[in-house]
Amino acid sequence: MPRIVVAECKQEVSTFNPAPSHYEDFRVVRGRAMLDFHRGGGQEVSGALSVFEADSHVTLLPTFGASANTSGGVLSAEGFKRLCDDFRHDIEAAGPADAAYFSLHGAMQAENEDDPEGFLLQEARRILGEKIPFVVSLDLHGILTDKMLQHSDAVVAYHTYPHVDFVETGVRAGRLLLKILNDGVRPVTARVKIPALVRGDELITETGSIRECIQLAQQIEGSATGLSAAVMWGNPFTDVPELRTNSFVVLDGDEAAARAQAIELANRFWKHHTKMQVPLTSLEESVRQAKAVPSGTVIMMDAADATSSGASGDSNAILRELIHQGYRGRVLAPVVDPGAVRKAFAAGIGETIRVTVGGAFDPTRFQPLELEARVRMLSDGKFRSETFGWSWDSGDTAVLESDNITLVVGTRPVSLFDRSWFLGHGQDPQRFNLVVVKTPHAEHHMFADWCAKLINVDAPGSTSANVRGLGHRKCTRPMFPLDGDIEFTPVADIFRRN
Helix, strand or coil, X not given: CCEEEEEEEECCECCCCCCCECHHXXXXXXXXXXXXXXXXXXXHHHHHHHHHCCCCCCEEEEEXXXXXXXXXXXXXXXXXXXXXXXXXXXXXXXXXCCEEEEEECCCCCECCECCHHHHHHHHHHHHHCCCCCEEEEECCCCCCCHHHHHCCCEEEECCCCCCCCHHHHHHHHHHHHHHHXXXXXXXXXXXXXXXXXXXXXXXXXCCCCCHHHHHHHHHHHCCCCEEEEEEECCCCCCCCCCCCEEEEEEEECCHHHHHHHHHHHHHHHHHHHHHCCCCCEEHHHHHHHHHCCCCCCEEEECHHHCHHHCCCCCCCHHHHHHHHCCXXXXXXXXXXXXXXXXXXXXXXXXXXXXXXXXXXXXXXXXXXXXXEEEEEEEXXXXXXXXXXXCEXXXXXXXXXXXXXXXXXXXXXXXXXXXXXXXXXXCCCHHHCCEEEECCCCCCCCCCCCCCCEXXXXXXXXXXXXXXXXXXXXXXXXXXXXXXXXXXXXXXXXXXECC
């Protein structure tokens, strides 16, 4: 009966967010509790478990399960050490194993380690041995490093953006691992490094030009020798040496075909890469356009402060410009500011307070803005995401009303790729004239399908789609668009174990 180790460690960071992440920012479940947490759930481990537990011959060895509550800044050295210590302890405690499945993200960065996932896989190899197969699932925003590929037999990545295939990705990874164990397949991986950092609507997998790559990857996976294939365009905000876009193909033993197909994926991507940038509108012009909309709701997309991409969530840049230009429509906006929340709780519901909002974590970019506001609601910040039903926690949270502006103010960042933080605090976005949405993309029905106008705002922030201004210093150059358009000739590297 094959004994399969199951482990998880997921976080996405922005190097340019000055507020560090810590161990306490992770949801941690260990041992048997890991199975109880994920069984029947909505994440990658949930999908893999559904495959493993359907096979009566499999014995599961659950170990360490950690996932950041939301994306954030670079993980502290102390926090990474504690994660590594717990990870190693639980892997060692599992005992002898025949295979291992790892649910990772791919865009972690620690204060003292630029390739945390590669390091964790290397440590797992040291403990579990060189011969047993490792299969790893990754976010397509992950950064696929040499070390990750050297220490795994195969990787599997999401095929959707916005992401809706968490469980399906785990299922694909679980099935692949069982194929290695039961059917004797021998994975060979071809990976092409693509020098591009991309954002924008062309990456939406249902409608954008990236569909051409995703459809080919799915065709490859469905072929007789296909095991895994994807394009991973990385996280442009995690500035590490191996930051880039990657195409990869995993086949059963056929190195030549894997090489050719990975190159074809890369060529299809490169054909469209210049379109894969967000058309941005300046702050000043964005507000002018919003003022000209006669009715309905204007959505101002502030992807530069997207907490789901690693930003701090404390931007008040759009709010400040709305006030400066005298915008009089009803405004709904999110902001993370623990000090403002404490003051609201001290005053109580119905009271009026003088308070500053914004700049709590990133004061270089965002200067605190002073407002007089009435405290409309106080909560513990616990709610479930609209999209997946996951439990989220923004800490103590206040709803403040200042003239025509309603603010949902949290103590800690949460992902804002749906409407749940607004709805969970009594605020329906459709009842406002303008809503600030801090995400690069949400599923269309969240905002785009019903709003009167959607504006991608060129605001400051640590996850700005205007990547040239962020200050990359570690990633390999030349790189599009940091160095303008560049020449690219695809070359496939081959990785094979055992």
